[in-house]
Amino acid sequence: MNQVNRNTKAKGVNRRQFLATSAKAGCAMGLLGLGVTGVAKQSSHLDPLAIRPPGALTEDDFLSACVRCGLCVEACPYDTLKLARWFEGAPTGTPYFTARAVPCEMCDDIPCVKACPSGSLDHSLTEINESKMGIAVLIDEKSCLNFKGLRCDVCYRVCPLIDEAITLERQHNQRSDHHAMFLPTVNSDSCTGCGKCEHVCVLEESAIRVLPAHIALGKTASHDTYINTEETTLEMLNKGLTL
């Protein structure tokens, strides 16, 4: 009887201990998990110049899907893609490229996408010209030689979608008053973000840069009805409204 009592007592203590340790362990691991998630979230948008491979899902979806296997990196014949290292900005282990160093060569068969087992590079992308790795932005007009009235045109001429993704817009040169300027202008609907323009820019620091779409593009608020400004303005004028 006594024996039994002692046993049950011991068991009770053990169970209590067990529950206490379990709770502690659970909390500790939960906190660790929160910490890791925090770091992960924090570092998820660090490097604005890290461009994702063709077909990459939007950044958040990409980060949930990519298993960091590097299969895309090994499939790329041009050594364009790299796996991000720790402290490099882009989330560690995920593929990216730096256009200024090696741009995407726009392979017809898109081997990087085909190699991706996780679908973080969308397999429905079969036409490389439809990829949206980023958007080129002529970010520094002050340094761009064409804006100075010269005919550099290098970024324009290297673009695989010349006259479509990038055009030269003729403009009167106010400074000399009798010359024309040809301003490289990116059409964000066609630009694939391959980064060839950024790669070849003759300046020491490129005046044209590929940025991830979420940085390069503005967005009209959904409640905004003045989507087509030209039409709206006409309509307002016709109605006799003053601007």
Add this chain to the structure above:
Amino acid sequence: MSKGTSNTSTDRFAQAAIDELGWWRAHKFLFLRRASQLSVLLAFAIGPWFGLWLLKGNLSSSELLATIPLSDPLATLQVLMTGHWPELSLLLGAAIIALFYLVAGGRVFCSWVCPVNLVTDAASWLRRKFHLPRTSEMPRNLRYYLLAVVLLMPLFSGIAAWEWVNPVPVVYRALLFGAGSGLWILAAIFLLDLFISERAWCGHLCPTGAMFALLGKASPVKVSAVNAKDCDNCMDCFEVCPERQVLKPALKGTSPMITDSDCTQCGRCIDVCAQRVFQYQNRIALKAENNQ
């Protein structure tokens, strides 16, 4: 006599086994294991290094001979938990790997494949060498909590967050993709194991190991204390086993089979035992034999 041998083993670890079996046989499975770990690494590395593409990718997901997909079930589960439906090859790859370890024994991965094992074994070797004091044990089931947290994190955050810090693929990325800066995680694990708590990482925390332990529960391959009666209590196996809690039930209990799926099947207990107490055994074959 057995007393004498066990006494000398205090100045050199597993001396009794080395005297009895010779140095090579007393390190047999250790060497086979290192060979296995390094050949897996090499099979991946000869691709980027020499252009011989046997295996592409890394341990997270890879392609064998450009056809057979292989993927880490934990990474795959995390992706699924974020709500993303991956390509079939990832799922297939995870299924193939899961099936393999289901049969071979889950934590076979830990001792025969995982590169982190080299680091944690080194720490434990140094501990033994310098007679560092045994530190208070952390609960072994922490890894199952961590596994649960790892699988829940993507559910709430939408990102496969564990892959940020998972040390298991870090070594591979460092060697194959030159991502050496991640090795700080390995250094942290080494220091943790060496100075803070014995076998802290692999024996108590690693969620990959925890997942494989769960997977390997039904595996037919087991280590068994077939000659438990010859055990002279030298404790060498307890000294060297990364999961020493699995030994006692086999040595002192009713069934000699180490059924605990925490056993990594490293075979070190077989190596260091001068009395040849342990052996690898096939649970299914044994059962069939007994039934005859």
